[in-house]
Amino acid sequence: MSAEHERPPAARARSLLHSLTERGVLRVAASYAVIAWLALQIASVVFDPLGVPKWVLTALIIAAAAGFPLAIALAWFLEVGRHGIELDTAAEGVPRPSARGLRHYADAIVIGVLLIAVVALLVRQSDLGKPKPPENPAIAVLPFENLSGDPAQEYFSDGLAQEMLDRLGRVPGLTVISRASSFSFKGKGLDPTTVANRLGATTLLVGGVRRTGSHLKLTAQLVDGATGRQIWSGSFDRELTGMTEVQEELAAVVIDAIAPAARGEIIEHTFSTVSNLNAYDLYLLGRSAQETRFGERMRDAVSYLEKAVEADPKFAKAHAALSRALLLWTNYQYVPAPSDAMQRAEAHAHQALALDPESSEAHAALGTVLRDQGNAAGATSEYRRALELNPNNATALWDYSVLVSSDPRTEKAKAPLMERLARIDPRSPVLWQSRVLDAAESRKDDGALSREVSQAINVFADDAAGLRLVGLAARITGNAVDAYRVCLAIARAGDAQAALFLAVRTWILVDDLDRAQRTAEKLLRIGDESRRTVAQYLLREIAGLKGDFSTWNRLEAVAKPLEGSRNFERAFWLAIQERYPEAAQSLDRSGTAPDNAFGGLGCCLMGGGQLLPAILRIYRATGRGREADLMAQANFGKLRKDPTSALDLAALAANDSRQDEAVRTLRRQFDHFPLVEYFHPGLPWFRNLAGNPDYDRLMAERDRRIVRAQAEMLQIEAQARGTALELP
Numbered sequence: 001m002s003a004e005h006e007r008p009p010a011a012r013a014r015s016l017l018h019s020l021t022e023r024g025v026l027r028v029a030a031s032y033a034v035i036a037w038l039a040l041q042i043a044s045v046v047f048d049p050l051g052v053p054k055w056v057l058t059a060l061i062i063a064a065a066a067g068f069p070l071a072i073a074l075a076w077f078l079e080v081g082r083h084g085i086e087l088d089t090a091a092e093g094v095p096r097p098s099a100r101g102l103r104h105y106a107d108a109i110v111i112g113v114l115l116i117a118v119v120a121l122l123v124r125q126s127d128l129g130k131p132k133p134p135e136n137p138a139i140a141v142l143p144f145e146n147l148s149g150d151p152a153q154e155y156f157s158d159g160l161a162q163e164m165l166d167r168l169g170r171v172p173g174l175t176v177i178s179r180a181s182s183f184s185f186k187g188k189g190l191d192p193t194t195v196a197n198r199l200g201a202t203t204l205l206v207g208g209v210r211r212t213g214s215h216l217k218l219t220a221q222l223v224d225g226a227t228g229r230q231i232w233s234g235s236f237d238r239e240l241t242g243m244t245e246v247q248e249e250l251a252a253v254v255i256d257a258i259a260p261a262a263r264g265e266i267i268e269h270t271f272s273t274v275s276n277l278n279a280y281d282l283y284l285l286g287r288s289a290q291e292t293r294f295g296e297r298m299r300d301a302v303s304y305l306e307k308a309v310e311a312d313p314k315f316a317k318a319h320a321a322l323s324r325a326l327l328l329w330t331n332y333q334y335v336p337a338p339s340d341a342m343q344r345a346e347a348h349a350h351q352a353l354a355l356d357p358e359s360s361e362a363h364a365a366l367g368t369v370l371r372d373q374g375n376a377a378g379a380t381s382e383y384r385r386a387l388e389l390n391p392n393n394a395t396a397l398w399d400y401s402v403l404v405s406s407d408p409r410t411e412k413a414k415a416p417l418m419e420r421l422a423r424i425d426p427r428s429p430v431l432w433q434s435r436v437l438d439a440a441e442s443r444k445d446d447g448a449l450s451r452e453v454s455q456a457i458n459v460f461a462d463d464a465a466g467l468r469l470v471g472l473a474a475r476i477t478g479n480a481v482d483a484y485r486v487c488l489a490i491a492r493a494g495d496a497q498a499a500l501f502l503a504v505r506t507w508i509l510v511d512d513l514d515r516a517q518r519t520a521e522k523l524l525r526i527g528d529e530s531r532r533t534v535a536q537y538l539l540r541e542i543a544g545l546k547g548d549f550s551t552w553n554r555l556e557a558v559a560k561p562l563e564g565s566r567n568f569e570r571a572f573w574l575a576i577q578e579r580y581p582e583a584a585q586s587l588d589r590s591g592t593a594p595d596n597a598f599g600g601l602g603c604c605l606m607g608g609g610q611l612l613p614a615i616l617r618i619y620r621a622t623g624r625g626r627e628a629d630l631m632a633q634a635n636f637g638k639l640r641k642d643p644t645s646a647l648d649l650a651a652l653a654a655n656d657s658r659q660d661e662a663v664r665t666l667r668r669q670f671d672h673f674p675l676v677e678y679f680h681p682g683l684p685w686f687r688n689l690a691g692n693p694d695y696d697r698l699m700a701e702r703d704r705r706i707v708r709a710q711a712e713m714l715q716i717e718a719q720a721r722g723t724a725l726e727l728p
Contacts, residue, residue, distance in 0.1 A: 139174065141161050143161050143183050144206075156281070162287060198459075279311035282311060283315065298329040301328075317361065323345045394425045418434070429465060433469040436452050449477070457470075468502070480709045519727060540555045540556065580617070612648065647666075650679075651685055663698065670701065
């Protein structure tokens with residue numbers, strides 16, 4: 001029997017432990033374990049957001065396990081000495097080669113790293129170091145990143161984020177920032193704390209979506225808005241047939257993590273499921289198209305959603321969305337909506353409620369149908385029910401505010417609705433446009449509008465689309481200086497063409513037609529096809545207002561073929577030149593003059609009340625005097641009942657030699673607004689008023705206002721160096 005076997009077991013164990021320590025095996029084992037554990041922890045956190053397949057992490061775990069015995073063997077047989085790595089041939093009990101430097105302290109370092117790793121693991125698994133749930137939670141769901149590598153799948157990732165908004169909105173006491181605001185940061189590359197601060201959110205939900213056929217992988221993280229630290233992260237790997245379950249699971253996690261402070265019971269609601277994947281796809285496509293608020297896309301939204309309810313007639317959310325899309329189409333008629341759009345919208349809202357009586361979206365859609373039908377009591381009931389079911393339904397809040405503001409008896413109810421809307425939709429362009437318009441209407445505080453515009457410029461500093469609506473509101477209320485401030489902000493936000501268009505109209509507002517012309521010429525040079533068409537119209541209008549009809553004739557000769565409103569435009573300017581037979585021919589090519597000819601041609605001179613008097617002049621000069629008299633009489637009755645058509649009424653009264661009525665109407669306009677857009681003293685009907693003492697005094701006051709506005713705009717222009725507004 002060998003001497004080794006004659007030794008007691010305890011002595012043999014001490015000898016083995018001594019050998020393992022002496023040969024560095026324990027040190028290598030501990031180091032390997034720590035490094036492998038840290039590497040796998042990093043991989044588990046990083047791989048999901050990068051879309052690395054799950055099998056890669058599994059392979060790393062297997063490789064790490066397989067490498068452990070190899071590392072132990074190498075530590076036993078090899079040693080680091082003065083000559084580098086050597087085969088360990090020293091006899092038992094003979095001191096091993098020693099190395100200076102880090103090796104001398106390796107044991108202490110390994111133990112220290114192990115302790116740090118254990119502490120980090122304990123902290124990660126506990127609530128230590130995690131941000132406390134906020135007392136007044138407000139969450140913003142940012143658009144989920146499309147990880148599919150296919151831009152055409154963008155609607156799907158955006159749609160899932162929108163669905164989360166709908167679910168989270170039902171938690172009383174939890175403020176859920178609306179899609180319009182939270183999605184406005186898409187592609188901006190801002191860090192989470194900046195986004196949260198600008199939205200007033202305490203928490204952000206961010207995520208990524210990878211879709212392969214009918215398979216979905218969703219990763220999500222909750223981020224603390226104040227610190228940017230991660231509160232929770234998770235992933236969902238499902239077939240798309242289980243989309244409802246995925247959304248419910250994710251919503252439950254979010255609510256548990258951030259909503260303990262929410263007051264009241266969560267509104268229980270079993271969301272309608274969809275078993276038809278094609279119907280769900282069409283539904284998301286429809287909602288995506290609906291968000292653009294543009295005529296052709298509104299038509300697309302209706303088409304997608306009609307196909308969705310055809311594919312799954314029991315899909316309640318698709319019926320509700322279709323009702324909303326039809327309503328929006330009737331209000332954004334760049335592409336005419338079907339004549340039965342309102343009836344169909346009502347039918348689909350009722351169908352959605354029959355399938356899902358607790359649908360906030362359906363109640364809101366039905367409320368707007370009833371509002372547009374004049375049923376204020378019924379609309380109020382539906383809006384209130386929609387907001388009971390989802391206090392964060394921004395659409396219901398906005399449409400309800402429109403209803404109450406239309407009636408002096410209920411107008412006081414608008415303020416709390418708008419206050420709530422500002423909390424959940426702080427970057428809504430329509431909301432800020434409304435605030436600017438309300439400030440312009442207020443006569444108690446002369447600085448209110450400028451303050452609102454300044455705030456809006458800060459809110460939309462990186463959002464030219466939002467600034468466009470704010471600038472439009474300032475311009476149409478005659479506040480040229482504030483409108484020009486927004487022009488500069490739009491240019492700095494990167495939309496040169498929109499900035500130039502607004503600048504042209506603003507210079508026209510203050511009668512500086514030379515600057516307006518130079519600005520329009522720059523828009524013509526740099527604009528895309530649609531903007532060049534707009535610039536050509538603006539240049540024709542400016543030439544006409546200058547009375548430079550040789551230039552107008554030259555521009556008219558090279559304009560695109562006449563159709564639609566172009567025939568009305570040509571008839572208008574031919575009438576200004578008293579070329580009535582040619583003007584009549586243009587009218588004939590356009591068909592019968594529309595009932596809203598004085599206000600239906602959009603943001604142009606004729607859309608500001610000037611077309612009707614031109615048509616009356618054409619008719620009277622070409623033997624249709626009786627028809628002209630009947631048209632004038634009918635429109636006098638309509639315009640006197642509509643306070644928003646004051647300029648239309650003034651132009652019509654001036655054209656028909658009713659000077660006192662025309663001047664009184666203009667006086668009310670200039671008492672209300674600094675300048676009146678689309679009012680031009682050089683137009684023939686207003687020239688009829690020259691010599692009237694009250695009119696002359698009014699024009700003198702207007703001239704003084706224009707001089708002040710031009711001076712301030714020139715100061716702003718000095719700040720435009722290096723932007724699109726800088727003119728040669």
